[in-house]
Amino acid sequence: MSVTDELVDYDDAIARYDAVLGIEVHVELGTATKMFDDAPASFGEVPNTSVTPVSLGLPGALPVVNGTAVEYAIRIGLALNCQIAETCRFARKNYFYPDVPKNFQTSQYDEPIAFDGHLDIELDDGEVFRVEIERAHMEEDAGKNTHVGGATGRIHGAEYSLVDYNRAGIPLVEIVTRPITGVGTRGPEIARVYVQTLRDIFRSLGVSEARMERGNVRADVNLSLRTSPDVPLGTRTETKNVNSFRSIERSVRYEVSRQAAVLDGGGSVLQETRHFHEDTGSTSSGRVKSDADDYRYFPEPDLVPLAPPREWIEEIRASLPEAPVARRRRLREEWGYADAEMRDVVNAGAVEIIETTIAAGASPAAARKWWMGELARTAKTEGVALEELPVTPEQIGQLQALVESGRINDKLARQVLEGVLAGEGSPEDVVTARGLEVVSDDGPLLAVIDETLAAQPDIADKIRSGNLGPIGAVIGAVMKATRGQADAGRVRELIMERLG
């Protein structure tokens, strides 16, 4: 996609314009079944197998609200400091499209389950910024279209299209912010951190796996510019489905630059949806939004209003986990990490896994070293998430215990880990099977040392005469001969003993 938009340098644009954001985040709930029927809400099944008459919209089928989805929506609402509605309803959003089996989407419209909340997010430098939440409402996902043939994978130019209804009816919660004002130069960062914080909340609430790359969390970013905070909001664009944190940041920067150029040129921003392109970091025009969009909303007559009992809401509130920002601060102090270290851990999505590793006996420093070092590199190479690696936090705890007991050294530990990742069993199993234990018996070591010294009498003489320079070479040779299984410190001691 070639970029033809006129652009103004971001810093220049933001010096003259006030950017206002609005973010809509959809999260797929991790319920066992769909929003309105008992088809499994699973990921990666054979197309059109996780379906029932209800999710296919067959004649006669009726929806029934998934109670767990309602509970999850309430958890999200409470975590975002929202009011929970005394009663609320679903509505039908009517539009014809092949991925919507009933040709209407069942969604909440004028009566969301949660409203009037806020979320405090911690920016990269530790500053706390408050995002006001307008509403969080429940709805069902659509099916997935695949356009086959044609160059772009888009509908235009495709020879035919396939629809997979496995996703149709997966429960979603959509969280809509109020206009986010006062962002100054930090709009892109605020947008990213807001979505990151939501992702962390979804995970800590246990309501979703919240995997961006799988589309569990999808963000639409609205942006408008105005000449000053004292004038009314400008016309906004909505950049759809920006699916990574980095993309969120880039898309906001791009839209600021693009809109500024439009306004500078005396033009007006078109109210439209825009698509973000990862390759160029640019957005392109999608569908023009107009007042002609008429979804003919009306209350869903197949469902009765929801009236979540107050006691139930209070029970849920009492069971909520600590808010991620507060929890992060507490853990940072407990673990003694530097701000930057903690931020890296958070951005890598490794807080939980490190916490479990520490619980399994590893020191905070060791847990961080493993997960942010060796394992992060492996995950990156394999293109998988940390928690998808075939090693558990408990195993990392065991591995570290082996190191600390002196049974293996760091170098061996990496080999043990390699074995665990290759599916050879627990660290203990790998040590035994591969015979990787540090040689702690002096007898065999002395034999190797004597052999080495005998082979290089001149070096032995130097050391004997007090020149310790070449001792490293001897140690290296011994380590090599023992395939790294010797304790280097002990080897040094023994050499010194031998050469008096």
Add this chain to the structure above:
Amino acid sequence: MSDLTRVTAAELATRLAAGEVSSVEVTQAHLDRIGAVDGAVHAFLHTNTDEALAAAVAVDTARAAGEDLPALAGVPIAVKDVVVTKGQVTTAGSKILEGWVPPYDATLVERLRAAGMPILGKTNMDEFAMGSSTEHSAYGPTRNPWDLGRIPGGSGGGSAAAVAAFEAPLAIGTDTGGSIRQPAAVTGTVGVKPTYGSVSRYGLIALASSLDQAGPCTRTVLDSALLHDVIGGHDPRDSTSLSERAPSYTEAARAGATGDLTGLKVGVVTELGGEGYQPGVRASFEASLELLTNAGAEIVEVSCPSFTAALAAYYLILPSEASSNLAKFDGMRFGLRVEPTEGPVTAERVMAATRGAGFGDEVKRRIILGTYALSAGYYDAYYGSAQKVRTLIQRDFDAAFAQADVLVSPTAPTTAFKFGDKVDDPMAMYLNDVATIPANLAGVPGLSLPSGLSDDGLPVGFQILAPARADERLYRVGAALESLLLAQWGAPLLSRAPELEVNA
């Protein structure tokens, strides 16, 4: 054997339980009757001969093995084609579903099967239950067994005619604005629209979700009660299904059959009578009121002023919901698929071509009305106002039921009219349901039973309405009036219907 088609379902159940007849004999007798007269009546769109007989064999085998069977086990039944039946073609009277075989059973069909009731076939209806005459069926109209030149009512004319023509002892109907009760009235049969939520809607091809309700079509009040007991009760797959356990309607009907109504207060609704009602209909209605008085009931006049706006509200709410419910018929996943004859074959154009070819005029009319009524800028004036009227009607019912135990009216303003009389005049057609619509808008139950013949020799229906969740009152009062009328007539009204010509 032909007399097996003339007895009531209750009587068939007794004979089956006693081992006097087998379900195969009863089922075959009805299949034979269908073969003999349905060419003229056209009550059925599809018959399920093999499956019905297999179900009958299964019941007979179970009975022979001494198993304890449900009350209606072995009694066959016809089902309106708007109710989905697994493995059996279901079209809702529309071309757009021609040949569609549902992969699942409606809850009420599951209950019929569990009760051991062979399903004879699927009955004709106005397309998607839109109409009062079956003239809007895509597969040709059903004829009234009383006069083959006249309509059998609608939308459930097929179910009512099947029962009236002795092709089935029982049938299932659905009633959105009178589609069970008005056909019952014009065919001299009994029809019940239960309280909204009494019978599961799961598997009913929706017309207007907030109004639709399935119910019995039978020849006697007791038979309706027996069938209601089979199909009623909570269904977790229907969110609007009532959760509380209903009393036995069969017991209520049996208790009412004694004919004693001492202490009962019967409210005559001023707005559901008078002008626009055929004199012969009014005369029959008033004669029944006299019978009720003689049986000890007290007749009181009640006014429900908002009922005059019911028809207008109904024709906004129904099309609005229908426009959305019928959106799924688009050629993408099931049923008819029509590709445009010229131009690109896009999803949107296939949808348009399919809907253009697959829906009849009345369906299109209501989809257009509903789409308009729900449009931004019009919603409040149309759908919103109609919902307010609905609330007023509910309040009128509340006030009326504070003065009377049941309310009564003629079921329909006229007897069966001739084919073609109203088909080009939607307003005249819609007025057929003026007395039945208020019950749907308020969710209250209603029953129609034959009260005699009008001066034109055609049957007249008497409607009884009860408060929501008090369906048992319909059966008690209905059975009482029925027994009083029967005592007067000496034989069921249907015995006066002309004998249909039988195909060899």
